[in-house]
Amino acid sequence: MATPVMDKAEAEAAASPYITVTFRIRRFNPELSEHAVWEDFPIEIDPKERVLDGLHKIKWDLDGTLTFRRSCAHGICGSDAMRINGKNRLACKTLIKDINPEKPITVEAIKGLTVLKDLVVDMEPFFQAYRDVMPFLVTKGNEPTRERLQSAEARERFDDTTKCILCAACTTSCPVFWNDGQYFGPAAIVNAHRFIFDSRDEAGEQRLEILNDKDGVWRCRTTFNCTDACPRGIEVTKAIQEVKRALITRRF
Amino acid sequence: MKIHKYDTVIVGAGGAGMRAAIEATKRSRTAVLTKLYPTRSHTGAAQGGMAAALANVEEDNWEWHTFDTVKGGDYLVDQDAAEILAKEAIDAVLDLEKMGLPFNRTPNGTIDQRRFGGHSRNHGEAPVRRSCYAADRTGHMILQTLYQNCVKEGVEFFNEFYVLDQLITEVDGVKMSAGVVAYELATGEIHVFQAKSVIYASGGTGKFFKVTSNAHTLTGDGQAACYRRGLPLEDMEFFQFHPTGIWRMGILLTEGARGEGGILRNKDGERFMEKYAPVMKDLASRDVVSRSIYTEIREGRGCGPEGDHVYLDLTHLPPEQLDAKLPDITEFARTYLGIEPYTDPIPIQPTAHYAMGGIPTNVEGEVLLDNTTVVPGLYAAGEVACVSVHGANRLGTNSLLDINVFGKRSGIAAAEYAVKSDYVDLPEDPASLVVDQVERLRNSTGSERVAEIRRELQETMDANVMVFRTEQTIKTAVEKIAELRERYRNVSIQDKGKRFNTDLLEAIELGNLLDLAEVMAVSALARKESRGGHYREDYPNRDDVNFMRHTMAYREVGDDGSETVRLDYKPVVQTRYQPMERKY
Numbered sequence: 001m002a003t004p005v006m007d008k009a010e011a012e013a014a015a016s017p018y019i020t021v022t023f024r025i026r027r028f029n030p031e032l033s034e035h036a037v038w039e040d041f042p043i044e045i046d047p048k049e050r051v052l053d054g055l056h057k058i059k060w061d062l063d064g065t066l067t068f069r070r071s072c073a074h075g076i077c078g079s080d081a082m083r084i085n086g087k088n089r090l091a092c093k094t095l096i097k098d099i100n101p102e103k104p105i106t107v108e109a110i111k112g113l114t115v116l117k118d119l120v121v122d123m124e125p126f127f128q129a130y131r132d133v134m135p136f137l138v139t140k141g142n143e144p145t146r147e148r149l150q151s152a153e154a155r156e157r158f159d160d161t162t163k164c165i166l167c168a169a170c171t172t173s174c175p176v177f178w179n180d181g182q183y184f185g186p187a188a189i190v191n192a193h194r195f196i197f198d199s200r201d202e203a204g205e206q207r208l209e210i211l212n213d214k215d216g217v218w219r220c221r222t223t224f225n226c227t228d229a230c231p232r233g234i235e236v237t238k239a240i241q242e243v244k245r246a247l248i249t250r251r252f
Numbered sequence: 253m254k255i256h257k258y259d260t261v262i263v264g265a266g267g268a269g270m271r272a273a274i275e276a277t278k279r280s281r282t283a284v285l286t287k288l289y290p291t292r293s294h295t296g297a298a299q300g301g302m303a304a305a306l307a308n309v310e311e312d313n314w315e316w317h318t319f320d321t322v323k324g325g326d327y328l329v330d331q332d333a334a335e336i337l338a339k340e341a342i343d344a345v346l347d348l349e350k351m352g353l354p355f356n357r358t359p360n361g362t363i364d365q366r367r368f369g370g371h372s373r374n375h376g377e378a379p380v381r382r383s384c385y386a387a388d389r390t391g392h393m394i395l396q397t398l399y400q401n402c403v404k405e406g407v408e409f410f411n412e413f414y415v416l417d418q419l420i421t422e423v424d425g426v427k428m429s430a431g432v433v434a435y436e437l438a439t440g441e442i443h444v445f446q447a448k449s450v451i452y453a454s455g456g457t458g459k460f461f462k463v464t465s466n467a468h469t470l471t472g473d474g475q476a477a478c479y480r481r482g483l484p485l486e487d488m489e490f491f492q493f494h495p496t497g498i499w500r501m502g503i504l505l506t507e508g509a510r511g512e513g514g515i516l517r518n519k520d521g522e523r524f525m526e527k528y529a530p531v532m533k534d535l536a537s538r539d540v541v542s543r544s545i546y547t548e549i550r551e552g553r554g555c556g557p558e559g560d561h562v563y564l565d566l567t568h569l570p571p572e573q574l575d576a577k578l579p580d581i582t583e584f585a586r587t588y589l590g591i592e593p594y595t596d597p598i599p600i601q602p603t604a605h606y607a608m609g610g611i612p613t614n615v616e617g618e619v620l621l622d623n624t625t626v627v628p629g630l631y632a633a634g635e636v637a638c639v640s641v642h643g644a645n646r647l648g649t650n651s652l653l654d655i656n657v658f659g660k661r662s663g664i665a666a667a668e669y670a671v672k673s674d675y676v677d678l679p680e681d682p683a684s685l686v687v688d689q690v691e692r693l694r695n696s697t698g699s700e701r702v703a704e705i706r707r708e709l710q711e712t713m714d715a716n717v718m719v720f721r722t723e724q725t726i727k728t729a730v731e732k733i734a735e736l737r738e739r740y741r742n743v744s745i746q747d748k749g750k751r752f753n754t755d756l757l758e759a760i761e762l763g764n765l766l767d768l769a770e771v772m773a774v775s776a777l778a779r780k781e782s783r784g785g786h787y788r789e790d791y792p793n794r795d796d797v798n799f800m801r802h803t804m805a806y807r808e809v810g811d812d813g814s815e816t817v818r819l820d821y822k823p824v825v826q827t828r829y830q831p832m833e834r835k836y
């Protein structure tokens with residue numbers, strides 16, 4: 001490698017980075033009022049920072065009552081899916097500069113799950129749908145003494161759907177889910193896919209029957225919102241299509 | 253206030269907590285209390301892998317692994333525990349595979365393995381491929397797999413319950429665990445869980461540093477709860493600074509990147525690790541690499557306008573290899589730095605990563621009251637605990653291993669103890685400490701702010717007790733922490749409500765961080781030697797005569813209510829390996 005010179009990121013950092021950005025946040029606190037309201041917070045922030053950094057600035061320096069979930073701060077724990085400028089994203093994986101900071105940035109809770117306070121929703125129905133698809137390996141017969149063998153290709157077959165962090169960005173961007181909370185939703189199907197296409201698993205038929213239900217995969221209208229929303233880059237719609245095809249052909 | 257009764261209560265649902273839960277639920281009536289939804293736990297952030305001498309790709313055995321662990325820990329490791337860790341590693345990996353974990357595979361279908369820092373063939377001869385992995389999201393896959401199996405076993409979770417106090421009752425002069433007190437985030441309600449056994453699996457405490465790979469929620473709540481009740485904390489001065497955090501942000505870029513062939517370079521493009529560790533080079537143990545990076549920076553060979561970082565260079569690796577083996581960390585570089593790792597080196601700096609110290613336990617996970625006595629019914633496992641298998645410096649991939657081996661052991665031991673024991677009476681007014689704490693914060697009109705104290709704490713920790721320490725810097729930290737603790741009494745919060753009051757919990761978490769920062773600094777001040785992650789510039793050598801011993805820190809409350817840290821020491825268990833100079 002040649003001698004490194006000052007690169008682009010560093011040159012930018014050397015100049016004063018701060019700009020003023022307005023966060024327009026959908027506030028709701030049932031202890032105070034049954035109505036939700038929009039509230040504006042102008043803050044100084046480096047546009048290379050995350051939306052989560054902006055929310056922290058507000059909570060830590062301006063208004064301690066602002067409430068949201070977060071933990072890892074780098075897109076791996078799935079705590080902070082929210083609607084940012086009308087699209088579902090993780091606040092910790094969305095940089096200010098990438099969402100047009102010239103205009104107020106709107107932040108609200110994800111849709112389709114009950115809002116409990118500010119950006120916090122009730123995740124129980126979401127996790128219930130996940131638990132309903134038998135999201136665990138099922139095998140028959142005796143356990144081998146060593147590991148089960150699996151070829152690299154067979155492992156690759158379901159690689160994409162193992163990436164899911166259960167953030168709910170997909171499910172809560174789905175118009176079918178908004179209209180009918182009974183639909184399993186894309187995330188549960190993704191997690192069923194992860195096992196249906198795992199060569200070691202022997203409960204594919206059972207999972208397919210569960211998803212063949214009236215609230216199962218056939219509800220999907222292939223709007224691709226889920227795929228767009230997924231912060232892990234999972235091809236969610238494709239996974240759903242593969243499950244549908246497996247239901248028809250019973251091959252997986 | 254609500255009172256619940258369970259045989260076994262587990263505090264935390266990360267890797268250690270869920271591994272314990274799978275065992276405990278099969279054997280006893282078990283509840284898992286966790287402040288985060290299980291799948292949000294920071295085990296999910298682990299990238300590189302989990303060590304086990306499977307010997308799937310080259311010759312290896314658990315004795316070599318034991319040696320590497322002892323040497324990596326700069327001989328402060330309890331060797332009986334390290335031997336268990338290395339021996340049981342093999343089953344721990346096979347257990348996970350059988351539970352469904354999608355490990356990367358070799359061409360013949362077995363679990364693939366790769367190199368990692370400090371793991372060697374035949375006692376240091378050359379790097380060995382010992383790390384079992386699933387791309388660069390091994391921790392994610394462990395966390396998901398364990399949660400999946402908890403669903404399968406019907407484990408009972410109390411999600412978003414914050415455990416804030418450990419209950420201890422004295423029975424015939426013996427201190428016994430009686431249960432825990434928890435705060436329910438959704439409602440603000442306080443719950444007492446009476447339990448025959450309690451397992452702490454509440455993770456690390458990295459948030460007292462500013463540049464850290466740790467999640468916002470890693471605030472040492474379990475360590476602090478036990479410490480406040482008079483239990484010791486072991487080896488808290490030993491904290492690991494991982495060499496490759498994203499510059500200024502601290503987000504981790506796994507050592508697996510160097511295992512795959514990545515190289516550290518200074519501003520002259522020089523592969524500087526060749527100077528410091530001629531054999532293991534970029535894969536020397538983490539404390540060695542972190543110090544080397546800072547030495548480069550201090551001697552003016554750092555990169556960037558401020559010369560405050562170095563580069564992790566992956567540009568010579570084929571893009572297909574990066575995509576297949578390191579997809580997540582290359583994406584972090586793109587997302588957070590706008591850098592394309594195929595063509596550009598990534599700016600990095602050491603990041604506060606892992607607490608080697610914690611709640612002292614024996615190899616069954618039983619918590620110690622002093623150097624030898626256990627607290628009946630109390631267990632700890634994972635990063636919150638100190639067994640001690642990591643000694644003064646943990647090897648990469650040994651923590652995912654630790655949480656599985658000792659999570660399982662403590663789950664079995666705690667449940668077996670619970671089924672053969674009776675409930676211990678709760679202390680009178682069991683929730684009083686938590687009720688007082690919550691009420692005081694909710695009603696306080698003080699002028700101090702949580703965020704400001706936390707910021708100052710993190711700054712002083714980064715400046716004074718990080719990779720390089722001296723008497724002077726540690727004293728500065730001790731004084732600053734004392735000042736902050738004083739100011740903390742006067743802290744107030746804005747949210748006075750009951751529902752989802754995260755303002756309140758951040759204040760409580762800060763209190764925990766302040767207590768633990770003090771323990772760390774006081775322990776570090778007294779250790780006048782350099783060993784593993786604890787490096788004293790004024791005492792640059794290891795001193796086995798005076799300091800081949802574990803620190804045991806106790807909280808002492810004076811008659812006037814003043815609090816101090818009292819230090820004591822505990823011998824190290826040595827079996828077959830005599831301390832040698834550590835070279836890589």
Ligand SMILES: Cc1cc2nc3c(=O)[nH]c(=O)nc-3n(C[C@H](O)[C@H](O)[C@H](O)COP(=O)(O)OP(=O)(O)OC[C@H]3O[C@@H](n4cnc5c(N)ncnc54)[C@H](O)[C@@H]3O)c2cc1C
Binds near residue numbers: 294303605
């Ligand atoms: C970025 C990163 C990468 C890593 N990579 C590797 C690697 O490749 N290999 C390796 O071996 N190690 C790695 N490590 C280290 C390893 O991942 C951790 O040490 C380990 O996962 C800790 O697991 P745990 O179960 O002890 O804690 P965690 O997974 O942190 O879980 C803690 C649990 O405790 C709960 N909790 C905390 N406080 C409370 C409270 N007050 N009340 C109730 N519940 C509470 C939380 O909700 C959570 O469920 C890495 C660490 C980091 C940060």
Ligand code: SF4
Binds near residue numbers: 165166167168171190
């Ligand atoms: S599929 Fe993607 S968007 Fe949906 S829950 Fe999983 S990670 Fe989130």
Ligand code: FES
Binds near residue numbers: 070074090093
């Ligand atoms: S905080 Fe973990 S995904 Fe955003």
